[in-house]
Amino acid sequence: MKKVLLTGAALMLVGGMVSVDTCAAAEPGVKITGDARVRLFYQDENYGDFGNIDDDSSNTDMDSRVRLNFQGTAAGGAYAKARIRMYESTMGDIDNDPSTSSLDNSNIWVDMAYVGIPFSDQFTLELGKYRSTYGPLGTTYNFFYDDVHSTGARGIIKVDGVVINPFIEWMEESQTYSIYNLNRRDDNDEIRFGVHVKGKINKDWTLGGMVGYQMDERRESVDSLYTWEFEQNEGFFGSIYTNGKVDQFGLVAELAVTAAELNNFNSWEEDYDAYTGTDRIGSDDAGFGGYMFPNYQIDKLNIGLNLGFTDGGFQTDRAFGFVMLGSSDNSRISAARIGDTGDWMWAGLVANYQIDESLKLTGNLVYAEVDPWDDKGIDGDGPLTTSGALGAALDSAWELSAVLQYTISKGADVYFSAGYLAPEFDDSDLEDDGCFGALTRFELKF
Incomplete structure (x- = not known):
C-alpha cells in the first residue's frame, strides 16, 4: 500500500507541475554514436599482497570494449535511447569468450533502454532503464553518485538556469535472493526516491546537491534448501x-x-550473495565523506591539491581517485579503492601540463593515512566489500604516478599511465613491498 501511495503521489506531482504542451517539432529519425577502448596493462608481482595471495608472478593482460548509443526521435520531440555493450572482457578463449557481466554465454548486451517525453520546454520525463550521475559534471573526479544504473522515472525540470531532477527508482524488483527465485512474484521491492538540484550562481560557479531515501521491503529469503536472515538496506x-x-x-x-x-x-x-549468505551493503555507523580540490592555473600548467576523507564505513565511487589509489585514470592498475578497508584521509598534489594541443601530461604525488576497520559487515565498522573481504588493510600508502595523453586525431586518444605505490599494511605478516603498474589505453569516440 505504501508503494501505491508513493507512486500515486509522484504522478500527481508531475501532473501538477506541468501541462502537456505541444513542443517544437523535431526531425524524426535514428542517430547512432558510440565509443570504444582497448587497454594493455602490466602489474608486477607485488600486487598479490593486496589480495593476501601468495603469488610472486607478474601479470600482463589486455581488454577491449565497444559501445553503441542509439537515439530514436519522434516528430513531436519524444525520444528513445538505448546502449549496446560488446565484449568488455580480458583476453581469453577465442572460440568462447562471454562477457564477464553476462550469464547467458553472450558478449553483447544492453545496459540502457528508456524513453523521454518532453511535456514542455521546461519539463521532460524519462522512464526505463538509465544511468545517473549527480555531481560536478565535467570534472576529473566523480566522488559519490556516478554512473549509477537504475530503473524507474526521473524528471528534468529547467527553471531560470536551475535543473531539478526528481526520481523514483526500483533498485530490486521483489525478493531476488532465493536461489530458485521462488519469491519474485511477491511485491517486496527496494525503492529509491529523492531529488537532485543544481544551478549556476553565475557564469563561473555551479552549486548542487541531492537528497534521497531508500526503502527496502524485501523479506527473509526462504526456499527448500536454505534460509538466510536478509538485512534490509x-x-x-x-x-x-x-x-x-x-x-x-x-x-x-x-x-x-x-x-x-x-x-x-x-x-x-x-x-547480497545468496550462495555465501553475505551482505555487502551496510555497516554499524552512518558514513561521511568529502573532498576538495583547490587548483591554480599558470599559463599551460594547472597545480592542485586533492584533500579528502572517509569515515564510518563511507565508500567513494570506484571511479574516484588517482592511478594506483582509486581509478580516475580509468585504469586496470589500481591497487586499492579509496575508502576501502578503513577510514581514510588523503592529500594528493596533482599537476597538469598542456604541452601542446595534442599532448597533455598529468603527475600525482599522493599520501594516504588509513585507520583500518576492526570488523567488516553489516554489524561492523565498515561494509564487507569485495576487496575488503579478500584484500589486506592499509595503514598508509604513498603514490607516485603519471599519465600522458596524446590526441592522435579528433575523437581518437591514447593514454600512457604508470604508477608506483609504497604501502604499509596493518597485517604485520605482509611485506611492505611497493608495487608498480603500467597501462596503455586507446580510446575512440564516434
Whole structure:
C-alpha cells in the first residue's frame, strides 16, 4: 500500500507541475554514436599482497570494449535511447569468450533502454532503464553518485538556469535472493526516491546537491534448501557540491553522507550473495565523506591539491581517485579503492601540463593515512566489500604516478599511465613491498 501511495503521489506531482504542451517539432529519425577502448596493462608481482595471495608472478593482460548509443526521435520531440555493450572482457578463449557481466554465454548486451517525453520546454520525463550521475559534471573526479544504473522515472525540470531532477527508482524488483527465485512474484521491492538540484550562481560557479531515501521491503529469503536472515538496506543519503573558478583559481568540492545500512550502496557490487549468505551493503555507523580540490592555473600548467576523507564505513565511487589509489585514470592498475578497508584521509598534489594541443601530461604525488576497520559487515565498522573481504588493510600508502595523453586525431586518444605505490599494511605478516603498474589505453569516440 505504501508503494501505491508513493507512486500515486509522484504522478500527481508531475501532473501538477506541468501541462502537456505541444513542443517544437523535431526531425524524426535514428542517430547512432558510440565509443570504444582497448587497454594493455602490466602489474608486477607485488600486487598479490593486496589480495593476501601468495603469488610472486607478474601479470600482463589486455581488454577491449565497444559501445553503441542509439537515439530514436519522434516528430513531436519524444525520444528513445538505448546502449549496446560488446565484449568488455580480458583476453581469453577465442572460440568462447562471454562477457564477464553476462550469464547467458553472450558478449553483447544492453545496459540502457528508456524513453523521454518532453511535456514542455521546461519539463521532460524519462522512464526505463538509465544511468545517473549527480555531481560536478565535467570534472576529473566523480566522488559519490556516478554512473549509477537504475530503473524507474526521473524528471528534468529547467527553471531560470536551475535543473531539478526528481526520481523514483526500483533498485530490486521483489525478493531476488532465493536461489530458485521462488519469491519474485511477491511485491517486496527496494525503492529509491529523492531529488537532485543544481544551478549556476553565475557564469563561473555551479552549486548542487541531492537528497534521497531508500526503502527496502524485501523479506527473509526462504526456499527448500536454505534460509538466510536478509538485512534490509534502508535510510537517507545525500550530498552537496560546488565547482567553479575566480580568475586563475578553481575549486571542486563535495560532501556526502549515507545511512549506516547504505554504506557501499554506490559501488558496482551485488548487495547480497545468496550462495555465501553475505551482505555487502551496510555497516554499524552512518558514513561521511568529502573532498576538495583547490587548483591554480599558470599559463599551460594547472597545480592542485586533492584533500579528502572517509569515515564510518563511507565508500567513494570506484571511479574516484588517482592511478594506483582509486581509478580516475580509468585504469586496470589500481591497487586499492579509496575508502576501502578503513577510514581514510588523503592529500594528493596533482599537476597538469598542456604541452601542446595534442599532448597533455598529468603527475600525482599522493599520501594516504588509513585507520583500518576492526570488523567488516553489516554489524561492523565498515561494509564487507569485495576487496575488503579478500584484500589486506592499509595503514598508509604513498603514490607516485603519471599519465600522458596524446590526441592522435579528433575523437581518437591514447593514454600512457604508470604508477608506483609504497604501502604499509596493518597485517604485520605482509611485506611492505611497493608495487608498480603500467597501462596503455586507446580510446575512440564516434
